[in-house]
Amino acid sequence: xxxxxxxxxxxxxxxxxxxxxxxxxxxxxxxxxxxxxxxxxxxxxxxxxxxxxxxxxxxxxxxxxxxxxxxxxxxxxxxxxxxxxxxxxxxxxxxxxxxxxxxxxxxxxxxxxxxxxxxxxxxxxxxxxxxxxxxxxxxxxxxxxxxxxxxxxxxxxxxxxxxxxxxxxxxxxxxxxxxxxxxxxxxxxxxxxxxxxxxxxxxxxxxxxxxxxxxxxxxxxxxxxxxxxxxxxxxxxxxxxxxxxxxxxxxxxxxxxxxxxxxxxxxxxxxxxxxxxxxxxxxxxxxxxxxxxxxxxxxxxxxxxxxxxxxxxxxxxx
Amino acid sequence: xxxxxxxxxxxxxxxxxxxxxxxxxxxxxxxxxxxxxxxxxxxxxxxxxxxxxxxxxxxxxxxxxxxxxxxxxxxxxxxxxxxxxxxxxxxxxxxxxxxxxxxxxxxxxxxxx
Ligand SMILES: [Fe+2]
Ligand SMILES: [Fe+2]
Numbered sequence: 001x002x003x004x005x006x007x008x009x010x011x012x013x014x015x016x017x018x019x020x021x022x023x024x025x026x027x028x029x030x031x032x033x034x035x036x037x038x039x040x041x042x043x044x045x046x047x048x049x050x051x052x053x054x055x056x057x058x059x060x061x062x063x064x065x066x067x068x069x070x071x072x073x074x075x076x077x078x079x080x081x082x083x084x085x086x087x088x089x090x091x092x093x094x095x096x097x098x099x100x101x102x103x104x105x106x107x108x109x110x111x112x113x114x115x116x117x118x119x120x121x122x123x124x125x126x127x128x129x130x131x132x133x134x135x136x137x138x139x140x141x142x143x144x145x146x147x148x149x150x151x152x153x154x155x156x157x158x159x160x161x162x163x164x165x166x167x168x169x170x171x172x173x174x175x176x177x178x179x180x181x182x183x184x185x186x187x188x189x190x191x192x193x194x195x196x197x198x199x200x201x202x203x204x205x206x207x208x209x210x211x212x213x214x215x216x217x218x219x220x221x222x223x224x225x226x227x228x229x230x231x232x233x234x235x236x237x238x239x240x241x242x243x244x245x246x247x248x249x250x251x252x253x254x255x256x257x258x259x260x261x262x263x264x265x266x267x268x269x270x271x272x273x274x275x276x277x278x279x280x281x282x283x284x285x286x287x288x289x290x291x292x293x294x295x296x297x298x299x300x301x302x303x304x305x306x307x308x309x310x311x312x313x314x315x316x317x318x
Numbered sequence: 319x320x321x322x323x324x325x326x327x328x329x330x331x332x333x334x335x336x337x338x339x340x341x342x343x344x345x346x347x348x349x350x351x352x353x354x355x356x357x358x359x360x361x362x363x364x365x366x367x368x369x370x371x372x373x374x375x376x377x378x379x380x381x382x383x384x385x386x387x388x389x390x391x392x393x394x395x396x397x398x399x400x401x402x403x404x405x406x407x408x409x410x411x412x413x414x415x416x417x418x419x420x421x422x423x424x425x426x427x428x429x430x431x
Contacts, residue, residue, distance in 0.1 A: 074383075077383065081379075081381075081383065084365060088363045088364045089363070091364070097366055154363070157362070161383075161384075300344070300368075303369075303372060304344070304368050306369070307368035307372075310369060311369075
């Protein structure tokens with residue numbers, strides 16, 4: 001088979017699999033653009049899980065009770081696991097873990113800009129779980145239907161663990177909302193600071209999103225940024241009202257006709273500035289990540305040396 | 319979309335090196351978990367570890383944090399031998415419907431068969 005027939009056959013089979021709503025698997029022929037887009041999206045998703053541990057890990061030692069502390073540790077550990085599932089899925093496309101980690105450290109691949117906002121009070125642990133994980137869940141539930149098999153399977157596993165994250169966050173908010181005036185104010189303050197960044201997590205409007213059409217055609221994405229954002233808004237606004245809190249958006253109205261909540265305009269300048277690396281914490285997050293990696297080098301070296309030594313020993317079972 | 323970072327205007331996408339080596343080069347292991355007694359071990363993902371013992375330990379932490387399993391296997395990824403998934407490999411079975419019970423029409427009076 002010459003190269004052009006192989007390409008045509010590959011493309012035809014790929015198109016048929018996508019049309020039939022089946023999954024593309026690692027060894028299948030796939031267009032270069034598809035491979036690159038999936039690698040980029042999975043890698044950034046993995047980096048986000050890993051960097052996302054920082055704002056919460058920072059509060060573990062300051063959790064108000066032993067139970068809240070145990071819960072926070074479990075959540076942060078889950079996020080490390082999510083990073084693992086996603087890196088592992090990304091590697092099925094022939095890119096090495098070290099390269100992915102290197103791209104993050106060099107700033108060539110990014111993570112979600114939501115993690116460049118500081119977690120200022122304990123209420124932020126509530127707001128992050130409820131809003132940030134909540135937004136991630138809306139996105140990830142839909143991504144279970146993504147066309148790349150290993151990505152889809154990673155999403156299924158992650159979704160099973162995420163609802164604990166959102167619920168523990170909301171439970172922190174509920175405790176504060178039922179507390180003293182000062183605690184209620186903390187709760188409202190955290191909602192005020194995290195609401196807009198959470199909405200920005202869904203990305204630019206569909207009309208501004210360069211790659212949406214292609215990703216939708218390849219079924220990597222199954223719903224557009226605006227569709228997902230609206231799903232999140234509709235589920236979250238009543239939850240804020242249940243807490244007795246106010247959504248920090250004077251233009252927020254319920255549209256009786258459509259049955260959807262309509263929001264005011266998102267500050268896109270802030271959004272792009274954070275993505276380009278002007279966010280307050282961009283530098284700190286990466287510096288901390290690189291430091292942890294460098295300080296762990298002796299552990300990796302020791303493990304490698306130990307494994308090599310074990311291999312040299314005569315086999316005990318023989 | 320969450321956890322997906324849009325390309326900022328003026329940003330150039332980086333190049334990816336396929337098959338690039340790593341600094342530490344821990345080998346890759348495939349992880350299989352038996353969810354409960356009576357079930358097969360099922361593939362759940364992969365991880366890097368310097369040796370089998372560490373791979374098992376990491377698999378426990380990475381893939382079974384909520385009693386998802388009662389037993390774990392790890393297999394060096396390079397030891398897996400895969401089929402050629404071309405259609406020709408599995409196609410012949412489509413022409414052998416007589417291998418399925420539904421191929422045979424049996425009168426109802428015959429009863430359970
Ligand atoms: Fe996660
Ligand atoms: Fe989470």
